[in-house]
Structure formats: structure tokens, C-alpha cells
Amino acid sequence: GKVAEAKRLHSLFKANWEYSMTEFPESATWRGYPGQNDRWTDYSLESVGQRKSDTLKALAVMGSIDRAKLTPADQLNFDLFLRGQSVADAGNKFPSHLLLISQMDGIQRSVASMLRMMPARKTADYEDILARLRGTETLVAQTIDLLNVGLKMRVTPPKICLRNLGEQVAKQLTDDPLDSPLLRPFQNFPPSIAKAKQAQLRHEAIAVYRSTTGPAFHKLHKFLGKRYI
Numbered sequence: 001g002k003v004a005e006a007k008r009l010h011s012l013f014k015a016n017w018e019y020s021m022t023e024f025p026e027s028a029t030w031r032g033y034p035g036q037n038d039r040w041t042d043y044s045l046e047s048v049g050q051r052k053s054d055t056l057k058a059l060a061v062m063g064s065i066d067r068a069k070l071t072p073a074d075q076l077n078f079d080l081f082l083r084g085q086s087v088a089d090a091g092n093k094f095p096s097h098l099l100l101i102s103q104m105d106g107i108q109r110s111v112a113s114m115l116r117m118m119p120a121r122k123t124a125d126y127e128d129i130l131a132r133l134r135g136t137e138t139l140v141a142q143t144i145d146l147l148n149v150g151l152k153m154r155v156t157p158p159k160i161c162l163r164n165l166g167e168q169v170a171k172q173l174t175d176d177p178l179d180s181p182l183l184r185p186f187q188n189f190p191p192s193i194a195k196a197k198q199a200q201l202r203h204e205a206i207a208v209y210r211s212t213t214g215p216a217f218h219k220l221h222k223f224l225g226k227r228y229i
Contacts, residue, residue, distance in 0.1 A: 005069040009078060012061050016081075023051065026114055037118055038131035043100070043142035045149070052092040058085050098150030100143050101224075102157045103164040107143055108220070111136060112172060112181035120185050123193055126201045129185050133208045136182075140216040144223050151228065162229045169221040177209040178202070182217075 021028040021036060028036035062082050067075055100106055115132060119125045150156050174180045178187055186205040189198040 005066050006071065006074050008061075009065055009070065009074060012058070012065075013077070013081065016058060019054070023054075026110070029114065029118055037125070037128035038135075040132060040135050040139045043097070043139070043146060045145070048097045048146075052089075055085055055089050055092060059089060095150070095153065095155050098146055098153065098155045099157060100146055101165065102161045103168065104161070106165075107136075107139060108165065108168040108172065108217075111139070112184065115182060116184050118185070121190055121192060123197055123201070126185070126189075126193070130201070130204055130208060133182070133205065133213050136213045137216045140220050144220065147223070147228055156228075159229065162224075165229060166221060166225050169217055169224060172217050173214060173221065177206045177214070180209065180214075182213055183209055 021031070021033040024041050025036035025039040026041060027033075059082075062078070062085065065078070067078050070078055101108065111132075115129055118129055118132075120129065147156075172180055172182050177183050183205050186202045189201070193201075
């Protein structure tokens with residue numbers, strides 16, 4: 001009772017925005033939110049469960065705010081936010097986290113796309129891209145773990161929606177690492193980065209592809225072809 005309801009509401013909005021940007025780093029990259037470009041979303045079962053719990057926490061806070069004490073504009077903000085969180089909570093009752101991949105969506109498409117659209121103007125930007133390349137090993141492992149749970153629970157897309165998956169993954173895998181869509185950012189550099197630094201970054205990207213990213217996508221390709229599909 002010591003803080004005005006409107007201030008509490010806007011504090012919740014701010015906290016939820018920062019939470020969303022740190023919990024879903026790809027979304028932060030899309031929106032230009034700083035400091036998250038070196039990470040992927042954590043798809044461990046523990047994190048998935050925690051996010052569902054966090055939605056309930058947001059709803060609990062909303063339940064403690066007296067809507068009648070808000071201005072008409074903030075009442076609308078309140079209603080919109082409450083609806084969004086309520087829809088998210090309703091969706092959480094279905095295990096959609098087990099449906100991470102289809103021919104229209106999934107890491108076989110989103111990883112290369114995200115790496116291409118990331119900022120690439122200075123050395124620090126390329127260091128972020130390298131960090132995400134290294135992180136693909138964990139991202140692929142977590143994806144396979146969730147897909148395996150989906151198989152056990154019989155929660156999968158229809159097989160027809162998986163028909164092109166193997167080909168899509170295979171296109172990420174090339175004999176020359178620089179031919180892979182995953183290393184597209186390292187094919188050309190902006191003139192703001194010195195030639196020597198370009199060579200170093202390109203060398204690191206090739207090494208990461210050969211030691212981490214390539215093997216991870218090979219593992220995904222084998223899993224999809226021999227087990228999941």
C-alpha cells in the first residue's frame with residue numbers, strides 16, 4: 001500500500017520486458033536489445049518448467065493490483081497485459097515445447113537465419129556470432145532431448161510435416177565450412193575491421209564449425225533420419 005498502483009503496474013511491465021529479453025535472447029537480437037547477442041534460449045526441461053512458473057508469478061502480481069485505481073489508459077494496458085499472460089498460461093497446459101521442429105520452423109532454419117541477421121559491424125559483433133556458433137552444440141542437444149520426450153509422450157508433428165527436415169539440415173553441412181549458411185557472416189567483412197583481424201575471425205569460425213557446430217548438426221541429421229522422422 002506504500003506505492004501507487006500505476007507505479008506498481010509499470011514496474012511489472014518493465015520487469016517483464018527485461019525478463020523477456022534475457023530469457024529469449026533471439027527476440028532481444030530482433031529488437032535491438034543490447035547484451036544478449038552471444039546466447040541462445042535455454043531449452044532445458046528445467047528452464048521450460050521455470051518459464052511456465054514465471055507466467056503464474058506475473059499473473060499473481062496482476063491479481064494484487066487494484067485495476068479500479070488506474071487511469072483509463074492504464075486500465076487498457078492492464079487488460080492487454082493480463083490477457084497476454086492468461087493466454088500464455090493456457091498455452092502452457094499443452095506441451096508445445098516438445099514440438100520444436102518441422103519443415104517450416106526449427107533450428108535447422110532459425111540458427112543460420114539468426115546468425116545472418118545479427119549485427120556485423122565491428123569485432124565485438126563477430127565475437128558474439130562466434131559465441132552463438134559455439135552454443136549450437138548445447139542448443140542441438142537440448143532440442144534432441146525435448147524431441148525424445150515428445151516421442152515417448154507421442155507428442156509430435158504429423159510425419160508429412162517432417163518430410164524435408166533431413167534435406168534442410170544437410171544443407172547446413174558442407175565440405176568447405178565457408179560454404180555453409182551457418183558461416184555466411186564470415187564470408188565478407190565490413191572495411192571497419194582490419195584485414196588481419198578478419199583472417200583471425202574467419203579462422204576461428206572455421207575451427208568452431210569443424211569442432212562443434214558441424215558435428216552438432218550431423219548429430220541432429222542422424223537423429224532426425226534414423227529415429228524421429
